[in-house]
Amino acid sequence: MSPDDAQHQAIRDHNLRAAAENTANEQRFADPVDGGAGFSFNGRWTRRDWAHASLFATLGALVLGLVPGFSNAMRTSEVAPALTTFALPLPPLASVQRAAQHRNWELVKVESGQTLGAIFEARGIPAATLHRLLDAAPDRQALTRLRPGAELAFEQAADGRLLAFRYDRNDTQRVELSLSGDKVAEKVIERPVEIRTAVVSGKVGKSLFHSARKLGLSPVVINTLTDEVFQYDIDFDRDVTSGDRFSVVVEQTWREGELIRSGPVTAAVFTAKGKPFTAIRFERDGKGEYFTAEGRPLKKSFIRSPIQYARLSSRFGKRRHPVLGTSRMHKGVDYAARSGTPIMAAGEARVVSAGWHGGYGNTVVLDHGKGYSTLYAHMSRTAKLKRGQRVSQGQVIGYVGSTGLSTGPHLHYEFRINGVHRNPLQHTMPPPEPLSGTALAQFRKQTAPALDRIREVEEIIYATVPARPTQDDPKVAVARVAPGAKKG
Structure with a gap:
């Protein structure tokens, strides 16, 4: 036998002896001793016992390391609460859909020469339906005399039937007529308005009208300035150039965040060729007129030009x-x-x-x-x-x-x-008689705040802008003051 074979034989003999001893120990642990205790331990571990314990501990550590989260998953499953389910009553699907629907109003603006009958006919609504609405509406005459720009609204079913009709009775009231069978129900919706006093100031760029419209002044207000307020002192065809400036105090009517009307002009200053012209509105004998800052009427016996834009x-x-x-x-x-x-x-x-x-x-x-x-x-x-x-x-x-x-x-x-x-371009008429006495004192007290507002705005705006803007840059600006002056 070679030395290697002898070594291998010795190892096998050692392993056999160890297996026999393990078998004997297992039998000793399994056999009942001293009245059937089922386990007998003399209090001393052999070297083999410590080796087995170390082996099992190492195997356990490897299992825990190779399966991370195993213990957490086991712990979570132990404390997971039980889930309980139960049925809730739900509304019918048709009711949910009806609640989610929004009213579909289609807006129509009345054009010049258009009648209510023509508008209804264009939308395929029978004349009989129109007559039912007119009979039920308290504003029959107002509906039959619509003004251009008036806003109407229609709500129609998929088959074209008219479900509801809406129109504005005035600035603060909207009327809604709903049709259900042969009945017409009326609903009045209040729409409060807010009157604000605004100071609008700008410089003439390409044209006075262009610059003023860019500021938000309405054509009516612009025409008031040119055809009523300053028509006696300024020839807007010849005297106004790019760079001249204007400031206007005007009342603005707002509703639901929208500007719906401007006017009248409370005060205005127009600077043409470096010369300022001032106009202030004041009621004398129940009639609104425009005066200079000194209380002299602006209206003269003759206007400068009998024809506009010539x-x-x-x-x-x-x-x-x-x-x-x-x-x-x-x-x-x-x-x-x-x-x-x-x-x-x-x-x-x-x-x-x-x-x-x-x-x-x-x-x-x-x-x-x-x-x-x-x-x-x-x-x-x-x-x-x-x-x-x-x-x-x-x-x-x-x-x-x-x-x-x-x-x-x-x-x-x-x-x-x-x-x-x-020469009508050179001849000057005698100035009209100015206000005096009580009327003059009332005029000064009433109009001083408007002039102060114009002065404050012009000091802010024109202190920093160039003296003469280009035609493409009119340098217009708006400053609003005293919001919420009136509500109705």
Whole structure:
């Protein structure tokens, strides 16, 4: 036998002896001793016992290391609470769908010349349904006389049947008419409005109208400035240039966060060619008028120009007549404008004549009293005027044309004092009588806050902006003050 074989045989013998001893120990542990205790331990561990204990401990550590979370999973499963389920009653699906639906209103804005019947017909709603609504509506006459821009709303079923109709009775009330079978139910919804006083200030860029509209001023307010407030002192066709500025104190009516109306103009300052013109609204004898800061009425006996947005094409003085070709005195001024442009009376007057007047063509002559008279020539047609009829300042008396000795559509305007022709662009009328006494004191007390607001806003805005903006940058700005002045 080789040495290796002898070594292997010795190891096998040792293992057999160890197995025999283990068998003997197991039998000793299993056999009952001393009355059936089932286990006997003499209190001493052999070397083999410690080896077995170490082996089992190592195996246990390996199991725990190879299966992380095993003990946690076992612990969690031990303490996991029991789950309980039970049924809850749910509403029918159709009810849930009905509750989630929103009313589908379709808005319609009334256009010029449109009637309520035409609007209903366009939406496929029978005339009988319209008559049912009109019979039930308390504002039948208001509905049959709709104004352009009025907003209506319709709620219709999938088959086109009208379910409800809505309209605004006024600024603060909205009426909703619901149809159910043969019945019409009315619901009035209150819509409170808020009146704010705003100061709007800006510089003229491309045009006054463009800049003012960009600020949010309505066309009505702009026309008030040009055609009523400053028409006596400023010629908006010739005197206004880019860089001139304007500031307006105006009342604004707001509803549900929307601006619905502007006006009237409470105060305004317009600076043209470096010269400021101030206007303040004040009621005298129950009628609103505009005055200067000193309390002098802005309204004069004559307006600067009897035609709006026209170009001065010929001045007062000696010139060569464009038709006759002779040099002669031009006793008035000419305003070139499109045919049909309205012509206004320069002041309160009585009609002297209205009709054909030789080389003047269709002509109107007015007598303003105290020796003052005006003539308007080359009209395409005159208004319906009679001799001796009274006309008010700004009233339309005819329309631009090219009748008589004329080479193109324009207005020839003459101004006379005691029969003598005067230059209407240079002649100044005596200033009207200013306010005095109690009326003046009331005027100053009432209008001072408006002027202070304009002054504060202009100091803020124009202290930092360039003196003359470009046409593409009008440098407009808005400052609102005193929000929530009134509620209704």
